[in-house]
Amino acid sequence: MDWDSLSGDERLIAEQAITAYRAVRQAARAAPHGQGMACIEQAVHKDGMDVLRRMVQLSASEHAEAQKRGPAAGRARAARS
Numbered sequence: 332m333d334w335d336s337l338s339g340d341e342r343l344i345a346e347q348a349i350t351a352y353r354a355v356r357q358a359a360r361a362a363p364h365g366q367g368m369a370c371i372e373q374a375v376h377k378d379g380m381d382v383l384r385r386m387v388q389l390s391a392s393e394h395a396e397a398q399k400r401g402p403a404a405g406r407a408r409a410a411r412s
Contacts, residue, residue: 340393344386344389347382
């Protein structure tokens with residue numbers, strides 16, 4: 332990947348992804364014995380979802396069609412936990 336060819340938004344997303352990765356890595360290092368995966372998942376949900384949310388917002392803001400409101404193509408099912 333040619334980092335010099337990235338747009339400002341692409342650099343922002345890349346920086347945020349690296350920041351999220353570092354937070355996940357730190358969570359793994361700081362996790363008490365036996366709780367590593369739970370701490371990693373918590374960090375991914377907190378920091379990773381923020382990055383994904385920003386990506387969606389930036390993508391939607393760049394495309395006028397994404398801003399149009401209309402009927403949904405179908406109903407979304409609730410996630411099971």
